[in-house]
Amino acid sequence: MRSLAEGRCSWAIPWPCIHEFLAIVTHARIFDPPTPVESAITQIEAWLDSPSLVLISESPDHWDQLKAMLIAGAAGPRIHDARIAALCAGSGVTELWSADRDFTRFPITTRNPLLDT
Numbered sequence: 001m002r003s004l005a006e007g008r009c010s011w012a013i014p015w016p017c018i019h020e021f022l023a024i025v026t027h028a029r030i031f032d033p034p035t036p037v038e039s040a041i042t043q044i045e046a047w048l049d050s051p052s053l054v055l056i057s058e059s060p061d062h063w064d065q066l067k068a069m070l071i072a073g074a075a076g077p078r079i080h081d082a083r084i085a086a087l088c089a090g091s092g093v094t095e096l097w098s099a100d101r102d103f104t105r106f107p108i109t110t111r112n113p114l115l116d117t
Contacts, residue, residue: 001113005050012054014087016080018044056091065090073105082106 004011021044025035047053065086074082085106088096095109103110 001047005047005053008052010052010054011050012056012088012091012093013047014056014084016084016087018055020080054091056087056093058087059090062086062090069106072107078102078105 022037022040024030025040026037028034048055066082069082069086069089070079072082081100081102085096085103085108089106089108093108095111096103097111097113099112099114101112
């Protein structure tokens, strides 16, 4: 992510991913000890300082994108993933980076950055 943030090419983060990052890294049942909220905020602000970052949120045609992702195979807890995939697709994102294999069910190219060593 550092090379993206320091690079000149546009890169994007959907707003729900910012929220999820905060929820995960500060969760005491996931990390022992959890990341302090102040440290998580500092990390997000570092990303937000990147001049090439685009923050993705819902557009007027979001429902059409989300509906397509739901039909592709989302229900229950996968609705959150469908929302992220729809935001990316609707914003022209060509590759979604995630270690979550559930995204492979959606019509968007995915890559696990943890496997790219």
